[in-house]
Amino acid sequence: MYRIDEALQEFVESGVAVIVGTADAAGRPHVRPGWGPRVHPSRTRVSFFLEAERAPVPLGDIAATGQIAITCSDPITYRSVQLKGHGHAAPETTAEDEAWVARHRAAFIAAVAIVGDPPHAARNRWIEGALVRVDFDVERAFNQTPGPGAGGPL
Amino acid sequence: MTSPFQVALESVPTCFEGTIPSAICTVGADGAPNVTHLSVVHRVDERHVALSRQFFKKTEENTSLNPLAQVEVVEPGTGRTFVLDLRYDHTETAGDLFERMRTRLDAVAAFEGMSNVFQLRGVDVCEVLECAPLPCEFPAAEPVRGVSLERLEAFSHHLAGSEDLDDVLRRTLDACAELLDCHHAYVMLADETAQRLYTVASAGFPASGAGSEIAIGSGIVGLAAQRRQTIRVTNMARDLGYAHAARGEFAEDRGGDDTIPLPSLPERQSQLVTPMLASRQLVGVLALESESAGAFQAADECLAGIMASQVAMAIAAVGSSMAAPASVGLRPVQVKYYADDESVFLDNEYLIKGVAGGILWRLLRIHDQEHRVDFSNREMRLDNTLGLPDVKDNLEARLILLRKRLEERCDYLRIEKTGRGRFRLEITRPLELVAVDTGSPSR
Numbered sequence: 001m002y003r004i005d006e007a008l009q010e011f012v013e014s015g016v017a018v019i020v021g022t023a024d025a026a027g028r029p030h031v032r033p034g035w036g037p038r039v040h041p042s043r044t045r046v047s048f049f050l051e052a053e054r055a056p057v058p059l060g061d062i063a064a065t066g067q068i069a070i071t072c073s074d075p076i077t078y079r080s081v082q083l084k085g086h087g088h089a090a091p092e093t094t095a096e097d098e099a100w101v102a103r104h105r106a107a108f109i110a111a112v113a114i115v116g117d118p119p120h121a122a123r124n125r126w127i128e129g130a131l132v133r134v135d136f137d138v139e140r141a142f143n144q145t146p147g148p149g150a151g152g153p154l
Numbered sequence: 155m156t157s158p159f160q161v162a163l164e165s166v167p168t169c170f171e172g173t174i175p176s177a178i179c180t181v182g183a184d185g186a187p188n189v190t191h192l193s194v195v196h197r198v199d200e201r202h203v204a205l206s207r208q209f210f211k212k213t214e215e216n217t218s219l220n221p222l223a224q225v226e227v228v229e230p231g232t233g234r235t236f237v238l239d240l241r242y243d244h245t246e247t248a249g250d251l252f253e254r255m256r257t258r259l260d261a262v263a264a265f266e267g268m269s270n271v272f273q274l275r276g277v278d279v280c281e282v283l284e285c286a287p288l289p290c291e292f293p294a295a296e297p298v299r300g301v302s303l304e305r306l307e308a309f310s311h312h313l314a315g316s317e318d319l320d321d322v323l324r325r326t327l328d329a330c331a332e333l334l335d336c337h338h339a340y341v342m343l344a345d346e347t348a349q350r351l352y353t354v355a356s357a358g359f360p361a362s363g364a365g366s367e368i369a370i371g372s373g374i375v376g377l378a379a380q381r382r383q384t385i386r387v388t389n390m391a392r393d394l395g396y397a398h399a400a401r402g403e404f405a406e407d408r409g410g411d412d413t414i415p416l417p418s419l420p421e422r423q424s425q426l427v428t429p430m431l432a433s434r435q436l437v438g439v440l441a442l443e444s445e446s447a448g449a450f451q452a453a454d455e456c457l458a459g460i461m462a463s464q465v466a467m468a469i470a471a472v473g474s475s476m477a478a479p480a481s482v483g484l485r486p487v488q489v490k491y492y493a494d495d496e497s498v499f500l501d502n503e504y505l506i507k508g509v510a511g512g513i514l515w516r517l518l519r520i521h522d523q524e525h526r527v528d529f530s531n532r533e534m535r536l537d538n539t540l541g542l543p544d545v546k547d548n549l550e551a552r553l554i555l556l557r558k559r560l561e562e563r564c565d566y567l568r569i570e571k572t573g574r575g576r577f578r579l580e581i582t583r584p585l586e587l588v589a590v591d592t593g594s595p596s597r
Binding site for chain 2 (some may be wrong): 017020023029030053069073123
């Protein structure tokens, strides 16, 4: 199990762009935007959220294989970290979850505005509506920042 | 032709311009997904895309075992998101596609004066199996910018009627506004040595940059000239972040000779630089800037390319053709000339250097000795002390930029065109000419 320290937690929970990778049992990969990554007090478990309307395929993958990868990237500096592990979808989301996602989206939209994304286009990156929380245990973490060190383990 | 996909790749061209980073997911031998951002997904044709092979070792390792990948691309103007199912086909390490993507990456590096940071090891060409939209709340498509062929034809017609270089340059900058809706543009010409570019005309910048120079191969502008390839930057802020991340440290260097800075918008986000070629010779570059991300699209690149070719031929056709009442009772202005680099300073303020500096110094010396104010291009060409080459001397261009620099830097010294191939030196203050002995003969 990989233990997330405070500095990495702060990064993961900032206005990063989140991409979620999954694969079905036949090895077909799928990528979706993710929202609201959050580090559990245990520091070895992370939650994130998928939009229900966009999530049937990755949720099917997670149910089938349990394998999950997420990459969090700072839109301004390109600092990027990939977390990999196994997990599952939570049965329900709470009002607190929704507030957490709203906070992340506000930070994300502020970050991409700095690099020139029009506000209406940034807003269209997500669907306001039902969310599905996914919890996973982080087994490995990688530096994903572009450069010679990309892909190296943290 | 009907696309086999839910969304035809050609219907969402701005997704493939690198304005917003794309994401790719591949699968390892153990079935574990690997997901990372990509700088550019390049659309090759209606059924293929190309991915740059730079830093992503795991992605490469995965595709060598399992050729399937899924890529997420975002339309920058709307935020609409699409997913592409891909199957790896082959890797190219040379050829047009490779060179095009290499230049795109090198342009990013050129922001910070870097080279070989984004060493492109290969370009992975992938077959697209499907392109599907992700559901979204605002599905309206981005308006596709049209190209007015009638306006282009009119520009071409007017250019053909240009009498001299001044006219060609004015029409070119006007056309950037009319045809491309770009109000921030400049033209640089290649010097006689084909080693440097110098700015001869600009519009819409806080400072004209007339006379600014850059080495061919240096910076984005120099790179476009060197590679004879158009460079289109769609999101300067992101590219800077990317370059910074890859190098790990930041250094400001646009690659220019900043004695006079290149024309530049302080908040530029997009840049389009097109080489101007005539008979396979580099004439110069046409450079456009915008403060909006994604301002220049693929259609603009095509249009600018056509314009640049027309302008290059017009400049080649007109060749490189272009004086002063006595001053009264004012403090003399010291004109200092350094022969080693032909630089001229007015009261210790830098004015210009190189061939244009040499021309100015020669004109002032003649005026000083003969009290003459009217000159002709022909006599300049025949003046051996100027060392102009026999062919393609760019004299007219030098005179234009000299005129612009004088207009910018002082109000007592002017070069005014008096007819075709003739000009007048207008001096309204006394001048004190000082040649600084650096070992080279003064003119």
